[in-house]
Amino acid sequence: MNVLKVFLQNQLNDNDVNKNLFPKFSFTGSKFVYQKIQNMKDFETKKSFEKLKLFLLSPFGAIGTTFLILTLLAGIFVPFSTQSPYHFDPASAFLDFNKDGHILGTDNLGRDIWARTWWGLRNSIGIGISAVTADLFVGVILGLLMGYYRVFDRIFSFVIKVLNTIPNTIILILLAIILTPNVGTIILGIVVTGWIPMTLQVRSYVLSLNTLDFVTSSKLLDTPNRFIIKDFLPYILPIIFSMLILTVPTAVLADTTLSFFGILVPNLPTLGSAVNAALSVIAIFPGQIVGPIFVVVFLVFNVQMISIAMAQVFRSSR
């Protein structure tokens, strides 16, 4: 072992060797490229970003991502131009489309549905993005630890197994009723199920990174573990990015799921509350649900397209 250590040390100290590591032929996606690389780390990162580029240029990926970003931007900026979603007027309840300046009519309390849909989308995006940020934080840290240390892997594999016994929808409902529904508890409910796929993705990627040359040599040279773990971050960046695109809309839609069982934050317009309010009178006024459900369906189709594009990219690059 000592001989190897000395050998590696000599090699790493030798600047000429270090700078021009081996020029490499490789496949990125379906292309055959020749790359003169500085070191393996840059090379791997480059390959991952190539994957990302393939994804963004494929038809489904391009359309899905563009529409998703447009929807998110619209959800943030359109509410500035609408009426107040809280202003109620029972005298003008259940108005039809395009009457008295209400583009999509009014609901049971005479509130403007157009305004409630956009404000709902904005609030749902707020909930979704906070949940995904928390997912990301937990997922990356736990994923790195699970991939690198055996002990963490054992413990959290068991935790994930226990959580997997209950279907995700049910966990969401369970948490939302134990804790009284408010914005914080709904975010918590989404995170409790949302961290698992993120963690597993990062973990499996880190497990494959463990076999790389620089990790083995760093371990032999007694580099502290935290430096090695820090060096994994640029590799898992594209994975994190692709997971983010998928999980943001899923989290945005999570409160729609909860609203089906009457779990709503009181007095907060969300997509779920808009759908829920329209659903209770759907047999008499079917027009009420058109606006909110269109936004929901649009989001779901974007997710669909993105996940198809992602599956294609990962299949072609294998």
Added chain:
Amino acid sequence: MYRFIFNKKTWFDLLETLVLVFVTLTLVFILMHVIPGQTAKLANSSLPIEQQRALVAQYGLDKPLLSQYLLYLNGIFTKLDFGISLAVRVNDHVSNIIDPKIQLSLIMALIALVFAFFLGYIFGAFFGINFKNIFGTLGHIQIAIFISLPSYILGILVVVIASAANRADLVLFDYHNAATWVLPILVLSIPYITSFANLVSGVIKNESQMQYVKFARAKGLSAWKILTRHLFKRGIFSSLVILPTNFVGLIIGGLFIDNIFAIPGIGSVLGQAILSKDYDIVQTLIILFAFLNSFSFWVRDVLLLMTDPRLASAFK
């Protein structure tokens, strides 16, 4: 077949499944009893205070958590008693309330599963055979659109269309009217038709490019015979494997469908129990789902071993 079910690996997995369900049961019990407090259970009910106190004393709600837990386990394992409803139907056993609802939900899920399996198989075989021409492309697009589309969105769309067409009578579920069963079952099964079709078309597409198919074709076996004798068999095997998990998925999807079509199944009881904070019913349903879910994983693994014995060596 015997050795695929009764080997060390499957027994160990079954044991692990049961242990996991037990851990889940304990966790759910603790969560349900620690956070809202003992008397919160009765806070929402409209009973007079003396009667509430009598109920608390009768069912031991004032005892320490550990003895309550032991009582609960004792009830489950000796007489399948999952507790008492305190809000939905006061003072009645949870199992009395849930049993008829579960029967209805299981029947609906089973019909939807059979429907999805056959229709999905036919579609999948059609897309798989035609994977080179326009039908295959159309099939791919159809699969892309409908797979994993949440069933509640489909349900709402169907209700809106039915109301717009003045057929709202088809949307309100009636147990004795067969016509009202059609739309809920269709809505439930569409995502699963797509998932079966996706799987079967993929298998047939892949297998038809295998060496043995080319060899059989070169030997003079007709394309139809290759399809019926070899490819269809592989397709059935691989879709058998996802039957148990899809069954549980259909029951979960039924929770939403119940609320949209006003079906008196588990979904309706879960909705009522959540709104009236009837914790024993919610707890029972969660444990039931945990058991069904993890048991379906186990059955899937066994089926996987049975249909593809090559995997047996990998599992050892």
